[in-house]
Amino acid sequence: MNYKKFACINIIGMLILFCGTVVSAAISGNVEKNGIGDYNQVIDSTTQAPVSQADVALPAKGYHTRTDDEGRFNLGAKIDAPTIMSVQKEGYKPFSLTVDGNSFAKPIVIGIEKTNPHDIIIDKDLYHIGDDSYSENSANAGEFRIKAIGPFYTKNFKVGNIPPNDDVYLVIGSVIGIDTKMARDMGQSKVKTTYAAPPQIFFNGNMIAELNLNGDNQQIKIPRNLIKPDSINQITIKSGKNLFQSAYIDYDDIELMNLFIETKSKITAY
Numbered sequence: 001m002n003y004k005k006f007a008c009i010n011i012i013g014m015l016i017l018f019c020g021t022v023v024s025a026a027i028s029g030n031v032e033k034n035g036i037g038d039y040n041q042v043i044d045s046t047t048q049a050p051v052s053q054a055d056v057a058l059p060a061k062g063y064h065t066r067t068d069d070e071g072r073f074n075l076g077a078k079i080d081a082p083t084i085m086s087v088q089k090e091g092y093k094p095f096s097l098t099v100d101g102n103s104f105a106k107p108i109v110i111g112i113e114k115t116n117p118h119d120i121i122i123d124k125d126l127y128h129i130g131d132d133s134y135s136e137n138s139a140n141a142g143e144f145r146i147k148a149i150g151p152f153y154t155k156n157f158k159v160g161n162i163p164p165n166d167d168v169y170l171v172i173g174s175v176i177g178i179d180t181k182m183a184r185d186m187g188q189s190k191v192k193t194t195y196a197a198p199p200q201i202f203f204n205g206n207m208i209a210e211l212n213l214n215g216d217n218q219q220i221k222i223p224r225n226l227i228k229p230d231s232i233n234q235i236t237i238k239s240g241k242n243l244f245q246s247a248y249i250d251y252d253d254i255e256l257m258n259l260f261i262e263t264k265s266k267i268t269a270y
């Protein structure tokens with residue numbers, strides 16, 4: 001059962017390091033529990049038991065499969081450029097991971113986590129935000145398959161009664177295609193001559209963060225005073241503009257998937 005002793009990879013460690021200096025909101029770390037096994041498998045990150053009948057998909061490629069009784073799955077689709085893979089199972093937090101051709105050189109084990117009572121799943125679909133006009137060198141442009149919904153995404157969702165002392169985070173499962181200067185400097189975008197302003201995240205009309213990098217599981221702390229309990233709240237994500245195009249407005253084309261709200265109890269020191 002060696003495969004269960006999988007290594008933890010901190011996918012966004014670098015991200016936090018770089019984002020921390022530029023966004024106004026706190027982005028906290030979250031360790032993705034992935035590793036290498038004997039076959040591709042989805043497990044419960046707490047119990048390590050296999051998760052059967054989980055939906056595994058590459059939405060941009062229109063590819064879907066399900067895990068078997070042992071949580072195993074095969075990806076029958078060829079991955080030649082980074083794309084978003086999702087794993088969905090009732091009762092679990094929606095999971096996504098940016099994968100490329102090397103991701104499945106060896107089988108991977110994906111740990112998914114049960115939802116907490118106060119978690120709110122806002123959206124589990126994949127969206128392309130922008131204007132469908134982008135450079136072939138854009139970060140992950142090769143994988144844009146779905147049509148843009150326009151330069152912004154917005155969604156209303158119900159918030160219940162969140163425990164008053166909990167910290168509340170907006171989690172963006174995966175985002176690809178951001179062509180900021182930082183994404184270029186980090187090697188995520190190959191666009192040499194231009195870059196774009198970062199996408200902006202609004203909560204009930206207030207900007208709470210800017211996204212400078214592509215990556216998985218980006219967590220944005222939502223100031224509690226912006227949250228309207230027992231009422232409808234709104235999240236909006238606006239694509240950044242190409243800062244080197246003045247003749248017309250060119251929005252940065254990005255794709256994102258899995259938006260949810262996570263609450264965490266503050267750790268009390270005694």
Ligand SMILES: [Ca+2]
Nearest residue numbers: 133250251253
């Ligand atoms: Ca564009």
